[in-house]
Amino acid sequence: MLRITGGTVYDPANGIDGEVKDLYIADGRFSSKFEAGRTIDATGMVIMPGGVDVHTHVAGGSINFARAMTPEDHRRTHAFIRSKTRRSGIGGMAPTTFATGYLYAGMGWTTVNEAAVPVLSARHTHEELRDIPIVDKSSLVLMANNEIILDLLEEGEDERAKHILAWHIWAAKSYGVKAVNPGGVASWKYGNDAKHLTSKIDGYDHVTPGTIITKFAKMIDELGIPHPLHLHCNNLGAPGNVETTLETMRHLEGSRAHFAHLQYHAYGGDDWGNMRSEAAQLAEYFNAHPNMTTDAGAVLFGDTVTITADGPWQHLLYKLTGRKWGNLDVENETGCGIVPYTYRPSNLVNAIQWAVGLELLLLINDPWRVFLSTDHPNGACFWRYPEIIQLLMCADYRNECMANLPPNIKNKISLPEINREYTLYEIATITSAGPSRALGLSHKGDLGIGKDADFVIYHRDHDIARMFGHPRYVFKGGEIVIEEGDIRETPDGREYLVQPSYDPEIDKFLRPLFEDRYCMSFENYPVEMERIERSQIQDCITPESEG
Amino acid sequence: MGGKVTCTLGEVKQRADFIVYWGGNPAECHPRHFTKYTLMQKSKFLPRGRKDRTVVLVDIRETKSAKAADHFLQVRPGKDFELLTIMRAMIKGQDVPEAQVAETGISIEVLRDLIEKMKKAKYGVMFFGMGLSMTRGKHMNAAALLTFAAEMNAFTKFVAMPMRGHGNVTGADVIMRWQTGYPFGISLNRGYPRYNPGEFSTVDVLVRGDTDCAFIIGADPGATMPKPAIDHLAKVPTIVLDPHVTHTSRLSRVHITTAPAGIAAPGTGYRMDEVPMPLKPALNSPYPSDEEVVRRIKEVIATKPDWMTNQPQMIESQV
Amino acid sequence: MELKVIENATCTFCGCVCDDIELHADDMRIHQAKKACILGKSWFLNHTAEKKYPDALIDGQPASLDDAIEVAANYLYDADMPLVYGMSNTTCEAQKECVAMADLLGALLDSHTSL
Numbered sequence: 018m019l020r021i022t023g024g025t026v027y028d029p030a031n032g033i034d035g036e037v038k039d040l041y042i043a044d045g046r047f048s049s050k051f052e053a054g055r056t057i058d059a060t061g062m063v064i065m066p067g068g069v070d071v072h073t074h075v076a077g078g079s080i081n082f083a084r085a086m087t088p089e090d091h092r093r094t095h096a097f098i099r100s101k102t103r104r105s106g107i108g109g110m111a112p113t114t115f116a117t118g119y120l121y122a123g124m125g126w127t128t129v130n131e132a133a134v135p136v137l138s139a140r141h142t143h144e145e146l147r148d149i150p151i152v153d154k155s156s157l158v159l160m161a162n163n164e165i166i167l168d169l170l171e172e173g174e175d176e177r178a179k180h181i182l183a184w185h186i187w188a189a190k191s192y193g194v195k196a197v198n199p200g201g202v203a204s205w206k207y208g209n210d211a212k213h214l215t216s217k218i219d220g221y222d223h224v225t226p227g228t229i230i231t232k233f234a235k236m237i238d239e240l241g242i243p244h245p246l247h248l249h250c251n252n253l254g255a256p257g258n259v260e261t262t263l264e265t266m267r268h269l270e271g272s273r274a275h276f277a278h279l280q281y282h283a284y285g286g287d288d289w290g291n292m293r294s295e296a297a298q299l300a301e302y303f304n305a306h307p308n309m310t311t312d313a314g315a316v317l318f319g320d321t322v323t324i325t326a327d328g329p330w331q332h333l334l335y336k337l338t339g340r341k342w343g344n345l346d347v348e349n350e351t352g353c354g355i356v357p358y359t360y361r362p363s364n365l366v367n368a369i370q371w372a373v374g375l376e377l378l379l380l381i382n383d384p385w386r387v388f389l390s391t392d393h394p395n396g397a398c399f400w401r402y403p404e405i406i407q408l409l410m411c412a413d414y415r416n417e418c419m420a421n422l423p424p425n426i427k428n429k430i431s432l433p434e435i436n437r438e439y440t441l442y443e444i445a446t447i448t449s450a451g452p453s454r455a456l457g458l459s460h461k462g463d464l465g466i467g468k469d470a471d472f473v474i475y476h477r478d479h480d481i482a483r484m485f486g487h488p489r490y491v492f493k494g495g496e497i498v499i500e501e502g503d504i505r506e507t508p509d510g511r512e513y514l515v516q517p518s519y520d521p522e523i524d525k526f527l528r529p530l531f532e533d534r535y536c537m538s539f540e541n542y543p544v545e546m547e548r549i550e551r552s553q554i555q556d557c558i559t560p561e562s563e564g
Numbered sequence: 565m566g567g568k569v570t571c572t573l574g575e576v577k578q579r580a581d582f583i584v585y586w587g588g589n590p591a592e593c594h595p596r597h598f599t600k601y602t603l604m605q606k607s608k609f610l611p612r613g614r615k616d617r618t619v620v621l622v623d624i625r626e627t628k629s630a631k632a633a634d635h636f637l638q639v640r641p642g643k644d645f646e647l648l649t650i651m652r653a654m655i656k657g658q659d660v661p662e663a664q665v666a667e668t669g670i671s672i673e674v675l676r677d678l679i680e681k682m683k684k685a686k687y688g689v690m691f692f693g694m695g696l697s698m699t700r701g702k703h704m705n706a707a708a709l710l711t712f713a714a715e716m717n718a719f720t721k722f723v724a725m726p727m728r729g730h731g732n733v734t735g736a737d738v739i740m741r742w743q744t745g746y747p748f749g750i751s752l753n754r755g756y757p758r759y760n761p762g763e764f765s766t767v768d769v770l771v772r773g774d775t776d777c778a779f780i781i782g783a784d785p786g787a788t789m790p791k792p793a794i795d796h797l798a799k800v801p802t803i804v805l806d807p808h809v810t811h812t813s814r815l816s817r818v819h820i821t822t823a824p825a826g827i828a829a830p831g832t833g834y835r836m837d838e839v840p841m842p843l844k845p846a847l848n849s850p851y852p853s854d855e856e857v858v859r860r861i862k863e864v865i866a867t868k869p870d871w872m873t874n875q876p877q878m879i880e881s882q883v
Numbered sequence: 884m885e886l887k888v889i890e891n892a893t894c895t896f897c898g899c900v901c902d903d904i905e906l907h908a909d910d911m912r913i914h915q916a917k918k919a920c921i922l923g924k925s926w927f928l929n930h931t932a933e934k935k936y937p938d939a940l941i942d943g944q945p946a947s948l949d950d951a952i953e954v955a956a957n958y959l960y961d962a963d964m965p966l967v968y969g970m971s972n973t974t975c976e977a978q979k980e981c982v983a984m985a986d987l988l989g990a991l992l993d994s995h996t997s998l
Contacts, residue, residue: 076742078838081738081741081742082568084741084742084745085568085741085747086567086568088745088746088759091745091746091757091759092758092759092882092883093881093882093883094881094882095878095879095880095881096756096757096878096879096882097756097877097878098754098755098756098872098875098876098877098878098879099752099755099756099872099986099987099989100870100875100877101866101870101987104743104983104986105744105752105755105756105757105986106744106745106756106757107744107745107756107757108878111745112745113742113743113744113745113757114742114743115743119878137572137574137839138838138839138840140832140840140842141738141834141838141839141840144742144832144840144975145742148742148743206575206579206687206721207579207686207687207721208717208720208721220609332717335567335714336718341567342567342569342714343567343568343569343570344568344569344570344571344714344723345570345571345572346570346571346572346575346723347571347572347575348571348572348573348574348575348577348578349574349578352571355567502877503877504877533607533608534574534578534607534608535574536572536573536574536577536600536601536605537574537839537841537902538891538902538903540890540891541841541842541891541893541902545842593897594897594898594899595920595921595922595923596899596901596920596923597899600899600901600903601899698998727898728898729897729898730897730898730971730972730995731895731896731897731898731900731971731972731973732895732900732970732971732972732973732974732975732978733898733970733971733994733995733996734898735970735974735975735978736970736971736978736994736995736996737994737996738975739975739978739979739982740978740982740992740994743979743982743986744982744992747994747996748992748993748994748996748997749993749997750985750991750992750993751990751991751992752985752986752988752989752990752991752992753964753989753990753991754989755989757992761997764991764993765993765997766966766968766991766993766997766998767997767998769966769991769993770966774964775962775964775965775966775991776962776963776964776965777958777959777961777962777964777965777966778965778966778968779955779959779965779966779967779968779981779984779990780968780969781967781968781969781970781973781977781981782969782970782971782972782973782977783968783969783970783971783972783995785968785969788998800962801958801962803955803958803959805973807930808936809936809940813940814943816940817941817942817954817958818939818940818941818951818954818955818958819939819940819951820938820939820948820951820952820955821936821937821938821939824930824972825895825972825973825974825977826892826893826894826895826974827913827926827927827930828930828932829974829977830974831974831975831976831977832974832975832976833893833895833900833974833975834900834975835898835899835900836898836899836900839900840975841893841900841902842893842902843893843895843974844889844891844892844893846887846889846892846906846908846913846927847908847910847911847912847913847930847931847932848910848932849932850932850933850934851934851938852948853974853976853977854973854974854977854980855974855976855977855980857948857952858977858980858981858984859980860952861952861955861956861959861984862980862983862984862987864952864953864956865956865959865960865984865987865988866987868956868960871989872989
């Protein structure tokens with residue numbers, strides 16, 4: 018048993034905003050009483066629930082492809098030295114699995130959601146997730162370009178499509194569904210894209226990106242998946258794409274939806290020269306529609322490597338930058354693209370992107386619906402989150418940074434007019450309580466009795482980035498994992514799954530279609546349950562549980 | 565790696581209407597590649613199967629695989645890099661001197677015709693084998709081919725893939741990447757991974773005599789490596805794990821017999837396109853699995869005092 | 884004797900890693916490897932569950948597994964610059980153990996790819 022005394026607690030899930038309060042921990046959870054055991058005096062310190070990353074890329078084929086493409090970064094960046102009980106690792110743009118766990122836990126994050134898994138490489142993803150120590154994990158399976166499902170939607174066989182969707186979620190042992198550039202990735206297989214909701218998709222006459230999005234959101238709601246449709250909109254990164262994003266949001270009225278890395282979808286103008294921020298317009302619509310959540314996908318200046326299932330966008334980025342290009346098309350399902358990238362403050366487009374991420378975080382007024390993310394490693398590496406927290410909490414610091422932007426950015430962004438500063442309570446919401454709720458992980462991001470004792474104790478510090486980058490203690494499941502920057506323990510995390518129900522007869526329907534498209538055996542395709550270390554199946558939402 | 569534009573094998577099966585094999589002999593080395601993954605399969609997009617596909621073989625000699633191809637290009641030995649570079653120039657419409665083209669063994673007319681066909685393809689794929697990546701130019705040849713495939717995307721969809729041999733060598737690559745950041749040629753002697761092929765790759769290490777103990781698993785370097793490398797293996801304590809007593813076992817201090825992977829030992833193996841496959845052993849071996857033996861050796865080592873102490877947890881920068 | 888049938892077995896002989904092989908086996912050997920190619924067939928049929936070799940050899944002499952593990956661990960621990968090499972004809976699970984052991988040893992680590 019453990020007792021934490023005297024700390025100032027920020028626990029948005031319970032409406033606790035900076036109260037001095039003792040916490041008791043027993044068997045990995047918060048407890049109402051304390052009988053005996055260690056007491057930690059946290060007087061003068063800040064206590065928050067452990068961070069939860071709703072959208073990151075840390076395990077599986079695409080990040081591992083990025084690792085292969087960036088040895089020049091591995092050999093200059095931070096390196097973790099092995100000890101008798103701890104594996105070595107490399108940090109940087111695409112950290113190794115062990116380093117990923119150390120770096121997340123090192124800044125107080127205790128749960129991460131891997132946001133893009135092709136079913137075909139789900140077995141690989143789970144192997145990597147198992148090698149990420151300390152944090153708990155979940156993963157989302159890529160489905161919105163699955164040709165078998167698109168064929169069924171084309172034929173109006175929506176009910177059958179839903180069963181097949183549920184079958185795939187369980188086959189991949191995933192936690193929910195990610196849709197990336199719906200229809201666009203399918204078109205990319207022949208070198209094309211689908212930029213708008215009414216675009217023609219290669220090989221289809223009726224189905225459009227708009228139909229895919231609405232039908233997927235509906236199917237996911239009907240299946241009761243705890244996390245809603247996790248959507249990477251069409252037309253990512255392009256000037257003027259705010260129209261596509263708003264149109265997508267209008268399509269999803271009445272459904273639950275999570276918009277991934279909204280920063281990349283909030284641009285006005287019609288070419289790179291006149292591109293501008295449309296974060297204000299997007300935030301206004303978003304604020305009025307409580308069915309949606311989003312993560313920022315914020316950008317920080319510096320080197321990174323971009324990885325996404327959005328193959329056509331990556332081909333464009335390769336053409337724009339002339340840097341290395343990796344692409345992987347995955348049969349029937351999806352694909353991915355990799356391009357190393359450097360965001361420069363002197364580059365007008367990059368400067369706008371930097372501002373847009375912050376604008377969205379500052380202009381969306383409900384911290385329960387907008388979450389901290391960089392779409393790691395796309396906008397910046399996750400281990401730079403403390404820098405973003407500083408930008409959100411200190412308007413003066415923001416203004417200082419803005420002084421480095423090109424002068425012609427004037428009138429293209431609204432950041433200079435925003436004075437809002439985040440409070441610690443709001444930071445605890447966007448980094449932990451909010452994403453936990455959006456993921457449907459009710460035992461996370463909450464310091465209440467019976468909840469998982471994943472929490473962080475910070476020294477108060479006027480240097481916000483230092484405060485969040487160097488916690489005094491990090492607790493995972495009630496155990497001290499980080500103390501003053503030292504890694505104390507590296508326990509294995511859990512993996513969360515869902516098991517939506519589907520008609521068991523769907524196997525018979527699916528098998529011949531599968532054998533036609535794939536080149537592995539149908540029986541060998543689903544990931545075996547015994548391969549998932551410390552799995553925990555979360556309940557789906559039933560009409561009763563909602564009522 | 566400078567980048568790679570690739571796909572899983574099912575994409576080739578479904579979509580590839582233009583298939584190039586460069587420096588490989590699948591008919592004899594990967595016998596089911598044609599039938600299961602590439603040439604012979606019919607699909608929604610290629611309903612007539614083989615008839616809907618164009619197949620090109622590039623090699624220094626006319627192997628059995630040439631029979632399966634529509635076009636065979638006999639490149640002069642050692643001229644792959646030149647041929648690839650010339651083709652990269654030609655797709656962009658740049659002038660190439662005919663004399664230099666002739667040196668590759670292929671005429672400019674044949675190349676012009678080939679490039680025209682490639683640009684007309686809907687989905688092209690280039691497979692490359694050890695005839696490209698293990699001959700003069702080595703990884704430079706592979707890089708030239710990968711770049712060629714990437715550049716073809718200015719005209720149509722094109723991808724490339726190495727024809728990996730040797731069972732689960734792909735799995736080793738994939739795992740070393742996620743655990744150390746690097747695919748091979750790694751040193752952990754400073755307590756964290758460093759990468760330098762040429763310095764840390766095995767042949768170089770052995771020929772220089774830079775190791776004083778070798779642990780060999782799932783390979784038989786005693787049968788395949790240059791003599792100075794083998795001599796060094798015989799000189800230092802060498803440990804071999806293998807289902808058979810191999811050439812390397814015979815020059816080793818310790819050989820441990822293990823159950824053959826996939827036949828009597830369960831687990832996972834990666835296909836050449838990095839798709840993981842479950843292994844389903846049919847036999848119960850009287851020998852333990854590699855996994856078990858390595859774990860046990862590791863556990864014995866872990867009981868001994870750590871020679872690397874007082875190290876920082878992390879270094880901020882390696883340079 | 885009744886043969887046990889393994890459906891959709893995976894062949895790791897070459898990089899194709901075909902996973903549609905039908906194996907017919909008794910306790911001792913695989914008698915049939917349907918759908919396998921000529922290389923795959925000989926791969927499956929040439930391995931048996933017989934005890935063809937000693938458990939281990941130390942300096943060429945038959946030895947017990949326990950002794951061989953002890954001796955191997957001592958050699959590796961005592962070395963200044965041990966090398967862990969190969970990892971082609973083995974499982975991912977064994978490969979992971981190899982990388983973990985190399986990490987613990989501070990060893991050189993390399994596969995067939997470097998050839």
